[in-house]
Amino acid sequence: MPHVEAEHAAARPVEAGELVETAFAKINLALHVRERRADGYHALESLFVFTELGDRLTGRIRADGEIRLEMDGPFGPLLDGGPDNLVIRAARALQDHLGDSPGADLRLTKVLPVASGIGGGSADAAAALRLLMRLWNAPVAPQLLERITLSLGSDVPACIGSIPQMVRGRGEILQPQAMEGLSAMPILLVNPGVALSTAQVFGGWDRRDRGPLAAGGLEQLISDGRNDLEPPAMAAAPVIADVLAALKTCAGLRLARMSGSGATCFALFDTDRQMAEAAAALRAARNGWWVAETRIRAA
Numbered sequence: 001m002p003h004v005e006a007e008h009a010a011a012r013p014v015e016a017g018e019l020v021e022t023a024f025a026k027i028n029l030a031l032h033v034r035e036r037r038a039d040g041y042h043a044l045e046s047l048f049v050f051t052e053l054g055d056r057l058t059g060r061i062r063a064d065g066e067i068r069l070e071m072d073g074p075f076g077p078l079l080d081g082g083p084d085n086l087v088i089r090a091a092r093a094l095q096d097h098l099g100d101s102p103g104a105d106l107r108l109t110k111v112l113p114v115a116s117g118i119g120g121g122s123a124d125a126a127a128a129l130r131l132l133m134r135l136w137n138a139p140v141a142p143q144l145l146e147r148i149t150l151s152l153g154s155d156v157p158a159c160i161g162s163i164p165q166m167v168r169g170r171g172e173i174l175q176p177q178a179m180e181g182l183s184a185m186p187i188l189l190v191n192p193g194v195a196l197s198t199a200q201v202f203g204g205w206d207r208r209d210r211g212p213l214a215a216g217g218l219e220q221l222i223s224d225g226r227n228d229l230e231p232p233a234m235a236a237a238p239v240i241a242d243v244l245a246a247l248k249t250c251a252g253l254r255l256a257r258m259s260g261s262g263a264t265c266f267a268l269f270d271t272d273r274q275m276a277e278a279a280a281a282l283r284a285a286r287n288g289w290w291v292a293e294t295r296i297r298a299a
Ligand SMILES: C[C@@](CO)(OP(=O)(O)O)[C@H](O)COP(=O)(O)OP(=O)(O)OC[C@H]1O[C@@H](n2ccc(N)nc2=O)[C@H](O)[C@@H]1O
Pocket: 028, 031, 040, 041, 042, 043, 044, 046, 116, 117, 118, 119, 120, 122, 152, 153, 154, 155, 156, 169, 170, 171, 198, 199, 200, 202, 259, 260, 261, 262
């Protein structure tokens, strides 16, 4: 997998008439699965934070009402820019809601690995909505925006604000969370290059409720938090256990856990230097793993 520096997404300057949004990566610091619901979705309790690293979306207005998407960046070639792309789906959903709107020329610089538990597609959809509401000068009322976002994916509502939040339900019950000490904390992301299907990983959950997630501080999150999707994800991709084992040997580690349905794992460190040393060791030992150094995004 290509190595990506945190600066990558901000590389190209914005041109006149162009707007830019970052699609910040989503991290589930803990993810408790409580119940499989009658509609097939799972009731979750999850502490979401976002990282400074993200995909970059730029856009400019098109008078003819068309939506066009071009892609670049290290993971751009892995994705189709057609109607299934979450950026296009988000743009169309907003156009449908507005009834009459201009179009847009969009460019997505894909920095985040695809289908990797850090919500890259969801973050792209949310970034597209934020960008187009600005570009078209068409703000959408919160209730309507929730309907649009949830129709695009369970993680999309939380990605709109991209701040630390306790997330419940399918992903639509959002409670902003003050996480002192976590803001700007160094966070290392490691993906072993295996794409996992979210639906399949949920399908492998053993349906055992292991208890609620308390909204405490970092120490409680470390001691009592879990990711209940680690076992089924590891069953599908045993290399995830290798990622976590490698992270747990790193000096200064505060917490290593898988994010979302995997396979990306994250590691929290107190200092940039500890994170840089861990990143260097992983890159040297594991050629092909995607290793990205970033920070938790402040609220
Ligand atoms: C697991 C999480 C945790 O944040 O993240 P990712 O691994 O995707 O990053 C999310 O719940 C994923 O959200 P998202 O990726 O938007 O999922 P969706 O498109 O809504 O759903 C894809 C599939 O995942 C399953 N799904 C999703 C959300 C949920 N609360 N219960 C589920 O069972 C369903 O099988 C659904 O068909």
